[in-house]
Amino acid sequence: MTDPIQPPPKKNPLNRSWVSTIPPAARSRAALGLTAAAAEGRFMLQVCADCGATQYPPRDACHKCLSIDLPWQDIIPTGELLAETTIRATTDIYFRDRLPWRAGTVRLDAGPPMICHIHGDVKPYARVRLINRLDRSGQGVILALPEKDTPNMADDPHLRAISSDPSHRRVLIVDGRNPNTPDFAKALKDAGAAMILIGLSEDWLPFQGRKALEDVGAQIIPLDVTDTKSLQRLAGEFGGKIDILINNARYIRPGGVIDRTDTNLAARELEVNALGLMRLAQALGPAMCSRTADGTNSAVAWVNILSAWALANEPSFGSFAASQAAALSLSQSLRAEFRASGLRLMNVFVGPTDDEWHQPLPPPKVTPAAIARDVVRGLHGGFEDVFCGDVAKDLNERFRRNPKVLEREMTGGGV
Amino acid sequence: MSRARQSYQGVALVAPTSIPYQRYSIDTAHFWIARALKGSLDAAGIAPADLDGFSAASFSLFPDTVVGLTQHLGLSPRWLDQIPMGGASGVVALRRAARAVQAGDADVVACVAGDTNHIDSFRQLLSSFSRFSQDAAYPYGFGGPNAVFGILTDHYMQTYGATREDFGRICVAQRTNALKNPGAVMTKPLSMDQYLAGRPISDPITLFDCVMPCAGSEAFLVMTVKEAEKRQLPYATVRGAIERHNAHADDPIQLRGGWTLDIDELWQMSGYSPIDMDLVQTYDDYPVISMMQIEDLGFCKKGHAGEFLCGKDMTVSGDFPHNTSGGQLSGGQAGAAGGFIGLVEAIRQVTGQAGPTQVKGAKRAVISGFGMVNYDRGVCTAATVIEGGGA
Structure with a gap:
């Protein structure tokens, strides 16, 4: 068994x-294929399409028959430590x-x-x-794991180094008014988070959910992703204490382009969904990047909850989907900017959520509890991309197969 | 089946030169290569401009190659080669040069290996060493060759029951040899107790299993026996030589090298067998690799090197002289020169020019090379049997 990690002592501000x-x-x-698989936590290797030989390390030609057709496939991840x-x-x-x-050196049952x-x-x-994860x-x-789970195995230094484990860490959930926040708070608490901060915009307005959040032990703080000043105040007070940030701020309205008469709603969608991400990152990103080696409760992950429509536009929510695509693109820039620090950026792509805005859409719809589960699963795995719910998974599959075909299907061209 | 190899008859190895190694050097590979080349050319009385064949091995020449060296050093060869095979580069350079001389493509080929070692240059060399290492070895703790050979040594010990003492005997004997060699980097005696108490580096490898990266260079010349005799140079002849790359690729962890595929042919060509050898020079980046070579060259059965060496004295005055100049373990590893150190010393030995490390009456030697941990194992292997001229 692994020695359990102990709660870290209060940090001495004088220590470097x-x-x-x-x-x-x-x-x-070629090796980036392993990275792409690890981003979703899949164990994949190249397998020769001509002779079936499994390849490792990743190559450009088969080491058995010189074929250059080496597609990545899921591989049974078991083997023996030699x-x-x-x-x-x-x-x-x-x-x-x-x-x-x-x-x-592990000899994989599948070969290499x-x-x-x-x-x-x-x-x-x-x-x-074996698991394939992002370092x-x-x-x-x-990483080779014992065949069966062992007590406290997540606390092993190798595993802790490649996960974004919430245990002993302090979490900020950005938008307390989002209906998924109580489930997020509960799931993270259950995953061992040491402190949960929850942002609340326009905190002079009544907030029905306050008690439920406080019951989980969360601390509610003023935060408005459209207000740079509020973010600067927040950064001053909490910037050095946030280890995991979950950006669930969302502004959503139905409608595309010409079924609206002006750009007011679109501007609001971009303000919250895209520029809000930018403002949050400008305020809190640098402090988090500077704290990625800060012991047990180091800064470890930035999580965006995005609509799967970021991948391909859903015209009945066309303007909202555009704001999600903008947020996705910004997140890719942000991921690159985080790279040197080791701070992980994870996007959780969700299908239509089970809330008032998606009321006219048919099921399946994603419940807040399901999103919360996938957020915690993604943090444990240290993933970069998580697809939550059947609609998001399906959309991702189709996106990979052929984005142009998907576009036509989304606009009603498919049967 | 391959055809029978042509013999290396009529080829002479002369003018062995070793430039004493330094732990760190502010000079360049060009500087080190020039010194060894000059040493060999001076010994043979050849002006640089008259040299018509040149072969170089180096890791730290960048951005130059051997082409840049010709202009830099004022050479105008009609035969030019670069050997990117690390620890196998000495024997491979010899093989190619010998064929060029036999065929008349060159009259004299200077084979030179040299590298510099700046502060931090070992780390930089490692990080750009090979694509497979970059993709699939270094991200796992960045132990460099120590980690790969740690895994390999663990597997060897577990498979054949070898002990740390088995490895220690090789290291201790080589230190004894190095103390006689004024050019060796290591200058203090090493006892078995000190070996066993060495600081752990990458289990089960400890400090004295590891070579010390340093700067240095080695050279020798290849010409016809006729030419050597005309110039009145002591020379060695080549009785046989083999090389093999990426052998036994399906072995999950390396316990044997490519020598096993060609060794019978080597002994057959040479007309000798292992017991006829007066000394043995193995590539010793780690003692487990020396043991693997002693087995694969046919001195004992696979997995029995520990037992075999236990009954032998591997020092210069012993019954199994091995790595007589101290090898890399006590002499230091000067990059690609590590692929030459055993060969150059063996040429000195069989021509009676080894001075303080001379094995009495040495006439015949087997030298093997092992190079390039491209990912999880050494890929290049080579070996040669040489004999003192007029023997």
């Missing part, structure tokens, strides 16, 4: 904070601060041997299951 470093990030283009080492000296500054580091990280609970020469550089890496 660890400077953020990241593990080696350089990869070939040999290992514990690294006690390195010239790399990220690993140097984290020694000793256990690594070894792989050098991988080894979880502390794996016994020498034991059977293992702090944002690249896919393989």
Whole structure:
């Protein structure tokens, strides 16, 4: 079993904070296939379309038959630890601060041997299951886990380093008025979050949900993503204490382009959904980036709740979908800007949510509890992309297959 | 089935030169290569402009290649080669140069290896070493070769029951040899107790299993026996030579190298067998690799090197002289020169020019090379049997 992580002591402000470093990030283009799979937590390798040989490390041509047709496929992630080492000296500054580091060679049941990280609970020469996850550089890496779960296994330093585990961490949920906030707060509390802050815009207006949130132990603070000043005040007070930020601010109205007569609603959608993300990041991003090596409760993840319509426009909510596409594009820039710090940006794409705005749409619709579950699952896995609900998953599949076909289907051209 | 190899008859190896290594150097690979080249050319009485064949091996020449070296060093060869094979580069350079000389493409080929070692240059070399290492080895703790050979050593110990003492014997004997070599980087004696108490580096590898990256260079010349005799140079002949790359790719972890595929042919070509050798030079970036070579070259059965060496004295005056100059473990690893150190020392040995490390009456040597941990194992292997001229 793993020794459980103890709640960190109060930080001594006089001590120097660890400077953020990241593990080696350089990869070939082929190896980025592993990263793309890890972004969703999938264990995939290249398999030769001509001879069926499984490839590793990622390649441009099959090592058995020279075929260049090497599609990525899901692979059964089990194998055997053949040999290992514990690294006690390195010239790399990220690993140097984290020694000793256990690594070894696992022979995958599907074929190739792989050098991988080894979880502390794996016994020498034991059977293992492998996971493919993003490390702090944002690249896919393989970690060997014990075949069966062990007590406190998430607290293992290898696993903690590649997850965005909420336990012992402090979370800000941006929009207390969003109907999904109580479920988020509860799920994060259950996942071991040490502190939950909940933003409330226009806090002079009555807020029915206050008691429910306070009952979970959340602290409610003024926050309006359209008000730069409120964000600066918030950053001054809480900027150095936010380890996970969940941006669930959302402004949604039906309608596309010419079924509206002006751009007022569209402006509001962009103000909250796209520029709100930008303002939040400008206010809180730098402080979070500077705290990614700050011990047990280091800053670890930035989460955006986005509509899956960010991928392809749904014309009945055409203007809202455009604001989601804008937010998605901004999130990609932000992810790149976070890269050097190791702060993870996770987008949770949801299908139509079960609320008043989607009332005319047919099921399936996503419940707040389901989104909350997927947020916590994504944090545990350290993912970058989570697709929540059947509609979002389906839309993602179709988007990958052919975005142009999807566009026509979304506008009623498909049967 | 391949055809029978042509012999290396008529080829002479002369003018072995080793420039004493330095832990760190502010100079460049060009500087180190120039010094070794000059050493060999001076010994043979050849002016740089008259040299018609040149082969270089180096990791730290960037942005230059051997082409840049010709202009930099004022050479005008009609035969030019660069060997990117690290620890196998010495034997491979010899093989290619010997064929060029036999065929008349060049009269004299200077084979040179050299590298510099700046502060932090080892880390930089590692981070751009190979694509597979970059993609699939370094992200896992960045232990460099220590981590790969830690895994390999663990597997070897577990498979064959080798002990740390087995590895220690090699390191301790080589230190004894190095103490006789004024050019060696390591200058203090090493006992088995000190070896066993070495600081852990990448389990089960400890401090004295590791080579010290340094700056240095090595060179020798390849010409015809006729030319060597005309110039009255002591020379060694090549009895046989083999190389092989990416052998046994399906072995999940490396316990053997490509030597196993060609070793019978090597001994057959040479007309000798392992017991005829007066000394053995293995590529010793880690002692487990020396043991693998001693097995794969045919000195003992697979997995039995520990037991075999236990009964041997591996020092210069012993019954199994091994890595007589101290090898890389005690001499230091000067980049690609690590692929030359054993060969250059062996040429000195079989021509009676080894001075303080001379094995008495040494006439014949086997030298093997092992290079390039492209991902999880060394990919290049090579070996040669040489013999002192007039033997």
